[in-house]
Amino acid sequence: MTLKSKMSVLTGAVVAAMLATQANAAFTYDLRFASAGNAKPPSADLHSVTLPTSGIYHLELWAQITGDSSASNDVFLSGFFSVTSSTTSTNVLGSGSGILNPAYASTWPAAQNQTGALADLNADNIGDWGNLNTSTPTSWNLYHNTAGVAAGGAVGHAINATTWEVLVATFDVNAANVSGAGITTFNVVVPAAGQGSFAYSGIGKSKPVQAGIDSLSNNITNANQVLVSSGASFIAVPEPASLTMLGIGGLALLARRRK
């Protein structure tokens, strides 16, 4: 399978998973590359950069609610999260790469948020943001608004008739020493501690996420109720030599099948 078809299978699976939950209420994190003015609803091309060059890339984390056709009965309250890198094949991003300049959207009052570490949390030499230890909730990133943020307010926009999104945070990725032939993806991690056991007593947040959909109060509170989209990927196309090898491999496979 080519790299491209692997990616489309992956994207297809994510889309299928999202469609499968469309009939019911759903909460989804969508991390993607920034679009001009933050005004455009997401499209597939915002989830990857092919043949990336070294430099600073701007990313956005959105929270999305799917429910009935009314936005005014949906509310976003809070969520703990981290953002980490993962790599297939070799690193596309080289030494010195990673997350910089994290900032919450103005929707979330500074006094109610917390910001985790800018550090490599998963030992792949690419800088992440947050924490991965579920016994230390005070080290995770947290966005929070005691009043709640309405899905249909001025801070977000509709994606379709039943789904809205609000901006959670933005950050940059420094893509340094770009090389290799793999895929490096940044995506959201939600603390998967059991419901109620992820407690941050400092501001009384005790759930990995809190949102109310279709007039329900906090019907989304547990990590296993949260969907995560395909994330933001830096994709390097294979070197010409590797393409030739893939071609030879494909021909050999064809020859074997014909026997």
Ligand SMILES: [Ca+2]
């Ligand atoms: Ca990392």
Ligand SMILES: [Ca+2]
């Ligand atoms: Ca609704």
